[in-house]
Amino acid sequence: MTDWLSRLATLAIPGLAVALMAAALTPLRAHAQSADLVLCDRLAADPSDPDKPADVKGVPEIAASDVATAIKFCKQASASRRALYELGRAYAANRQTADAIAAWRKASDKGSTSAMVELGVLYATGAGLAKDEAQARKLFERAAEAGNPRGVTNLAALGGAAATSADPARARELLAKAAETNAEAQYQLGLMLADGNGGPKDEAGARALFEKAAAQNHPGALMQMGAFTEEGRGGPKDPSAAKSYYQRAADLGDADAKAALKRLQCPVVLKDKRGNVVSDLCF
Template identity: 50%
Template sequence: MARSGFRVSIGLVLAVPLCLVQGMVANAAPADIAACDGLAAHPTDPDKPAEVNGVTVIAGSDIPAAVKACKAATAATDAPRRIWMELGRAYEFGGQPTEAANAYRKAAKAGNTTAMAGLGVLLIKGDGVRKNVEEARTLIETAAKAGDVEGMINLAAIYGAGVGVKTDVAMARNWYAKAAAANSSEAMFQLGLMTEDGDGGPKDDVAAKALFEKAAALDHADALERLGAYAEAGRAGEKDPKAAIAYYKRAAALGSEDAAKALERLRCPFGLKDRAGKSVGRICSDGG
């Protein structure tokens, strides 16, 4: 933290009444907590105040301010446990996994389930902390069983990939279903993928499409891309090229690379190949 250019003599510091100093500290903490919440709260954190929306991704330009505000907030003796989790998020997005793990652990020990899920992921990857899959699974499972959405999603992934446990796609599908019921767009999307492929349960294109539609309504880019593919292929309905393009455009605008490639393919459908059969370019229908 940058030091002020002003200096105060020891005599002047001692002359400030203790009650005033305590009042200044008390007045500063709520502002720091509010700033930390505004910049780094997680949307599904059960500890999050109802009036705080939270952010899925902390913007790069907001990371320094988030770290500063959250560090200041944790200095208060009565700082809510979620503040340590939010500090951990700010550190993680800032590329400081060790500091993130330390902050997550403090929040997790205090009972914050979102911090348990966050720390669990770092432990699985061995990112900023010694890899420990067993501890990670315990933390994530504790969070999931407490109703934490991120915990549910991560536990589903653990069972789906067989990380530290026997692969169990039916269990993965079950946890994604629980998270989807809690309005998680990511869980809706993942459950849609399992449903369209018949992993861990019945294969049902219509049900999968309905899940993608619910996730798309929450601006899930990959779900929008899937809807574009369904409309293009006439899967779970009639072919609708215009709808496919509309879905792909929305998905691409939200960052889906697959949707961007699909748009380019539809715009430039005619491929050129050399004598060796190697692709050398495409001809676009608009002459581009």
């Protein structure tokens, strides 16, 4: 306690002293709460969560060694819907399904679209909650309406893939909203535009979306950009750029891109009289 607060506490105006002391300590409490949220984010943030700050990378899976610490700090920061969602992730990683569901319900009530998606998945699969496809659909719709790309893709999945959804036009509309900022949504919408699902075929538009997602190192989009630039779809043909896109996708583990690279390197296939492959000619 500072000297002036100590002296004030000795005066015969205790009510004022208490009020001033509380005011002085408020920034400290706010800082502590902010620090809890920073640590919660560091250990348990979801890379795909739209609520995640841009400067937070996130973790696809919470490390086993970090689970207990994540639960501690996310609990302390649980006034935030993001922290509640991340608390649910930490509980789920610790196989505390009931606690995860409780945290996600609170986060969902506060507007966390990622929590809505997690609850929707549990309802859709019957894992931890009674299977209820109608409830899952409602949750995915709420998340999708708010622009969450996982909400869109999971909603489409209830009727098949996005390309064969019972309402592809609606899936396309929702993906367009999410594609403003999200690489996965850009990729999914690009596929729909490329195939003409849910609306007019637009290869130039598809290529532009794939290019945006590829700039964020989305493996599928890199693969598509390789194909589009190799074939000249939606824009100029550029074999050199195609090879570069394929290589970047292959480096990320994309099997189709690896096969495409081999095809570019070995374009001639020698076959015997029966049509059996004898050898490749590689350059």
